Amino acid sequence: MSRGGKGLIAALLILMLPVVAFFNLSWWLPRLAGFWLPATTTLSLEGRPVWETAGLQLPAIHYRVKDCELAAVNKPVLSHKAGRWLLHARQVEINSACFSQLPATPSQPTAPRSLAEWQAMLPKATVTVDRLLVSPWQTWAGSLTLNVDDRQRITYRGKSLSLEAELQGQQLNLHSLTLTAAALMQPVNLSGTLMLPEIPDTLPASGILSADLALQQIPTPLKATLRWQQDRGELMLKPTDETEPLALLPWQVSADKITLDQGRWRWPYAAQPVSGGITLALQHWQKGLSATEITGRLNVLTQGRGGKGNVVLTLGPGRLDWTDSELPFRLTGESKLARLLFFAGIPGSVQGPLLDPLLHIKPGALLRMRGRMLSTLEVDEARWPLSGIKVSSAGIDGRLQAILSAHDPQRGQFRLHLDGRASDFWPDKGEWRWRYWGKGVLAPLAAAWDVKGQGRWQDQLIELASLSTGFNHINYGSVNVQDPRLTLTAPVRWQRNEQHPAFTGKFRLEAQQTHFSNGAYLMPATLLIAVKGVDPSAFQFTGDLDAPPTGPIKVRGRWDGERLRGQAWWPQQDLTAFQSLLSEDLKMKIQHGTLKAQVAFSAASEGFTAGGHWVVNSGSLWMPDNSINGINFSLPFRFKDHQWYFGAKGPVSLRIAEVKNQFSLHNITADLQGWYPWNARQPLRLTNVSVDVLGGQMTLVSLQMPQREAATLRLKNISMSELVTAIKPKQIAMSGHVNAALPLWLDNPHWLVEGGWIANNGPLTVRLDKDFADTLAANNIAAGAAMDWLRYMEISRSWATLDMTRSGQMNLKAQVNGTSRFSDKNQRVSLNYTQQENLFQLWRSLRYGDNLQSWLEQHATLPSQQGKH
Numbered sequence: 001m002s003r004g005g006k007g008l009i010a011a012l013l014i015l016m017l018p019v020v021a022f023f024n025l026s027w028w029l030p031r032l033a034g035f036w037l038p039a040t041t042t043l044s045l046e047g048r049p050v051w052e053t054a055g056l057q058l059p060a061i062h063y064r065v066k067d068c069e070l071a072a073v074n075k076p077v078l079s080h081k082a083g084r085w086l087l088h089a090r091q092v093e094i095n096s097a098c099f100s101q102l103p104a105t106p107s108q109p110t111a112p113r114s115l116a117e118w119q120a121m122l123p124k125a126t127v128t129v130d131r132l133l134v135s136p137w138q139t140w141a142g143s144l145t146l147n148v149d150d151r152q153r154i155t156y157r158g159k160s161l162s163l164e165a166e167l168q169g170q171q172l173n174l175h176s177l178t179l180t181a182a183a184l185m186q187p188v189n190l191s192g193t194l195m196l197p198e199i200p201d202t203l204p205a206s207g208i209l210s211a212d213l214a215l216q217q218i219p220t221p222l223k224a225t226l227r228w229q230q231d232r233g234e235l236m237l238k239p240t241d242e243t244e245p246l247a248l249l250p251w252q253v254s255a256d257k258i259t260l261d262q263g264r265w266r267w268p269y270a271a272q273p274v275s276g277g278i279t280l281a282l283q284h285w286q287k288g289l290s291a292t293e294i295t296g297r298l299n300v301l302t303q304g305r306g307g308k309g310n311v312v313l314t315l316g317p318g319r320l321d322w323t324d325s326e327l328p329f330r331l332t333g334e335s336k337l338a339r340l341l342f343f344a345g346i347p348g349s350v351q352g353p354l355l356d357p358l359l360h361i362k363p364g365a366l367l368r369m370r371g372r373m374l375s376t377l378e379v380d381e382a383r384w385p386l387s388g389i390k391v392s393s394a395g396i397d398g399r400l401q402a403i404l405s406a407h408d409p410q411r412g413q414f415r416l417h418l419d420g421r422a423s424d425f426w427p428d429k430g431e432w433r434w435r436y437w438g439k440g441v442l443a444p445l446a447a448a449w450d451v452k453g454q455g456r457w458q459d460q461l462i463e464l465a466s467l468s469t470g471f472n473h474i475n476y477g478s479v480n481v482q483d484p485r486l487t488l489t490a491p492v493r494w495q496r497n498e499q500h501p502a503f504t505g506k507f508r509l510e511a512q513q514t515h516f517s518n519g520a521y522l523m524p525a526t527l528l529i530a531v532k533g534v535d536p537s538a539f540q541f542t543g544d545l546d547a548p549p550t551g552p553i554k555v556r557g558r559w560d561g562e563r564l565r566g567q568a569w570w571p572q573q574d575l576t577a578f579q580s581l582l583s584e585d586l587k588m589k590i591q592h593g594t595l596k597a598q599v600a601f602s603a604a605s606e607g608f609t610a611g612g613h614w615v616v617n618s619g620s621l622w623m624p625d626n627s628i629n630g631i632n633f634s635l636p637f638r639f640k641d642h643q644w645y646f647g648a649k650g651p652v653s654l655r656i657a658e659v660k661n662q663f664s665l666h667n668i669t670a671d672l673q674g675w676y677p678w679n680a681r682q683p684l685r686l687t688n689v690s691v692d693v694l695g696g697q698m699t700l701v702s703l704q705m706p707q708r709e710a711a712t713l714r715l716k717n718i719s720m721s722e723l724v725t726a727i728k729p730k731q732i733a734m735s736g737h738v739n740a741a742l743p744l745w746l747d748n749p750h751w752l753v754e755g756g757w758i759a760n761n762g763p764l765t766v767r768l769d770k771d772f773a774d775t776l777a778a779n780n781i782a783a784g785a786a787m788d789w790l791r792y793m794e795i796s797r798s799w800a801t802l803d804m805t806r807s808g809q810m811n812l813k814a815q816v817n818g819t820s821r822f823s824d825k826n827q828r829v830s831l832n833y834t835q836q837e838n839l840f841q842l843w844r845s846l847r848y849g850d851n852l853q854s855w856l857e858q859h860a861t862l863p864s865q866q867g868k869h
């Protein structure tokens with residue numbers, strides 16, 4: 001080949017070398033970078049670079065430490081324009097967990113470069129990253145812009161973090177650092193100036209940083225200030241409107257040690273103000289995190305029930321490491337709050353990786369508490385043994401126990417136990433199985449109670465597998481319930497899955513006989529309840545209450561987390577099933593009849609409301625002295641705010657066909673409507689009262705409570721013959737009819753009847769028994785003459801007025817005009833009669849002969865004119 005041909009080939013080869021090198025960039029660049037990268041680290045590129053209008057489109061770049069990907073750069077673009085390098089990347093991901101696998105930096109034999117030398121080496125450039133993501137702090141993600149000139153400027157924008165800073169020479173100006181967090185009422189703004197050292201291998205020589213922040217738990221904004229000069233400084237946090245700081249932490253740095261000594265802090269915003277001190281030492285800090293020895297002490301001072309308390313947390317000596325931390329701690333002391341006292345002795349250690357530590361509680365750990373909870377509940381002792389418990393991001397692992405003993409001076413005492421085991425448990429993750437048991441005394445009911453059961457919380461399922469709780473008996477007022485007990489007939493399961501939530505369970509409440517102080521009793525009763533819904537704050541329930549021979553009562557309703565709503569039905573049933581509810585002392589027997597009822601109710605924290613309808617049809621009662629037949633009773637009602645309203649959809653209606661007694665009552669009617677307890681704006685009205693009695697009728701048009709006017713009880717056409725026949729006196733006989741009107745007062749302080757009257761309705765006839773009249777005449781000569789004229793009398797007019805006090809004292813004034821027949825002669829007779837007597841006592845005695853004799857002896861007079869009939 002000629003010399004010219006060889007030269008042409010060589011020139012072509014030289015021209016092709018850059019092209020070949022460009023297309024093999026992904027092969028040779030990682031190998032070339034390996035000469036400068038730390039050992040055990042690799043750089044890889046996905047594909048080949050591509051020239052575009054914007055510049056050189058590089059493939060995705062991955063930087064790994066062993067098997068851990070420390071950084072990934074998504075499609076960076078490199079260009080050069082107007083003497084300035086431009087580098088743009090859509091996304092850069094950095095995994096901080098890989099830093100722990102980087103090899104230790106070997107000692108440099110050469111002198112370190114100064115900050116000015118490093119700045120001189122930087123080319124003019126602009127670096128932009130659309131999204132910078134550092135795990136595990138993904139919530140702080142944002143965009144980054146870095147400008148490099150004679151000064152370096154950095155801008156960062158994210159939802160939770162933003163930054164603007166500038167470095168000029170050795171002075172770093174932090175224009176703005178803004179943090180946003182859920183616990184903060186407003187974003188935290190941080191600003192300040194730092195003077196960096198000439199050799200950038202130590203902390204800044206001096207500086208001051210300040211921040212303004214507002215917390216939800218604190219009523220006023222806070223000001224945080226960090227100052228230092230050379231190797232010492234302080235951090236102060238104080239409210240903007242106070243001079244006393246919340247925290248004052250002086251610190252000092254040496255070549256081998258960082259110390260925080262005699263720090264002070266206080267927290268006055270809690271229900272129980274606390275304060276204390278803090279010390280901290282970081283030994284060998286320049287050798288790296290894993291070689292730093294940590295010791296410290298934090299104490300909390302409290303004051304409350306029992307005086308002053310002091311809780312101390314001691315740390316170390318130990319260390320924190322990216323992969324294998326071992327930092328012992330111990331929490332000891334007493335915390336005395338306003339009502340409660342806590343006693344702690346908890347040794348433990350922080351173990352494992354720094355970013356995912358494990359909290360291990362050592363044997364002997366115990367937390368105790370005593371004091372007053374609620375208004376009257378006194379906790380004698382609460383114990384939480386914590387030995388062997390492990391807490392990590394995976395969950396809680398170990399045995400979980402609790403023991404509670406408490407008493408209430410009015411309600412009684414109890415002791416409860418909880419024992420179980422957790423396996424990597426957090427709410428809705430892992431498993432926690434438990435069992436519980438306890439017993440106590442409920443003083444108001446004079447009852448001893450017990451409880452036991454078991455359950456589990458596995459992932460998103462909470463299950464109460466068994467439950468048995470009840471009393472030996474319940475004594476309350478006139479009621480005694482024997483052995484009531486609540487159990488499960490099916491486990492209670494709460495599935496907390498957001499897509500398919502569910503809540504189910506079945507309960508059985510049983511009780512033996514229920515006795516009443518009057519001798520009545522209720523047969524053993526059983527209540528079965530089934531619940532179904534999405535969670536304990538939203539479910540429906542159905543049930544049956546059965547107490548043979550009564551029942552069953554059907555129940556159904558729902559609970560929405562705030563209010564319990566439901567309905568109950570009592571299907572039609574024979575009244576004889578309720579015979580046991582009547583005391584034997586009443587000597588009352590239910591003959592026949594039916595009952596049915598329906599009730600709706602609603603219960604919430606603000607109160608209980610109910611409404612319903614009770615109906616009795618064709619009821620019949622038998623008693624030794626009388627019987628009641630044809631009872632029809634309708635009771636519509638509402639109950640709200642501790643007040644009853646009767647007659648919600650019509651008045652309460654009572655209808656009785658017949659009452660057989662000493663004298664019979666027929667066609668009894670009464671209607672009731674209104675409120676109880678009543679008041680002036682919400683009265684109670686009794687209307688349509690009527691009864692057929694003694695051949696006539698007794699009526700009461702209206703009675704309103706509270707009374708504004710008297711309610712008039714009217715008697716119409718009452719047969720005196722039937723009255724005397726019912727009373728069965730042997731000394732006197734009467735015939736004829738009377739009318740009456742008795743104005744009744746029920747809430748008058750003095751009167752029961754005021755201004756009442758009784759008058760005849762047509763002629764009346766009075767006949768005295770001959771032996772009775774002869775006896776009266778023989779005992780008193782003056783009265784004897786009158787008795788002769790009153791042995792048989794026809795009354796043409798009678799009028800009487802009647803008043804009676806609330807104590808039963810009656811004042812009766814009467815005028816009687818008539819004609820007497822004696823010895824075949826007619827004689828006009830006028831009687832003026834006045835009687836004052838306690839009617840209640842009179843009804844208890846009913847000595848007809850003695851009363852009549854006294855009346856005739858004292859009040860009978862003969863008229864001056866006599867004549868034949």
